[in-house]
Amino acid sequence: GKSQNAAEAALSANKLKVGKVTREYSTSVDKNTVISSSPKAGKLLKRDTRVDLVVSNGIPPVTVPKVVGLSRKAAEQKLSDAGLRFAVREEKHKTADEGTVFSQSPEAETEQAKGSTVVITVSMGPPVVQVPDVTRMPIGAATKKLEQAGFTVDSSRVPGGRGRVIQQDPQGQAPYGSTVKLWAF
16 A cells, blocks of 8 residues: 555565565556555564565556547547547548548557547548639640549530630639539530
8 A cells, every 4th residue: 555665665664675576557556556565564574585566557558449530429439438538629621521530649559548538630521722723724634633633523515616614613712622513615
């Protein structure tokens, strides 16, 4: 029940020596506190006898579960079930669906003290970004430029003409990954 330092000092004061010190996890004994001794306390010993100590490492660690890819609610439940706390950050993310966890710290499969906090970052959906103006471009080049900017393209070509974009929707800004409609003539 004493701290390791206090136990070692008590042994020394009673002309005894510290023997082997081993450490074990304990749910009931605070970290760095003596769980037991061998021989047990209260036994008469010869001077300079070695007394082995078992010292608490504190509460056993838990393995952090993987919550990336889960919904916020499912991630919070999984962390709680593992004996961990959580803190939530929300950020825009280009590819993660809104409400989905896209990062966690500390990472999955690491050991942490029970009750530690895991920070999860939840997607608020895609950011709004500038849509390139592709009017008057050949339809193939316009499609490539929009796809490189992270958009999907839905195009319609009016027969005749030289295959250049005459109209696009939306113009200006749109959520990353959304669809841009092109009309070419």
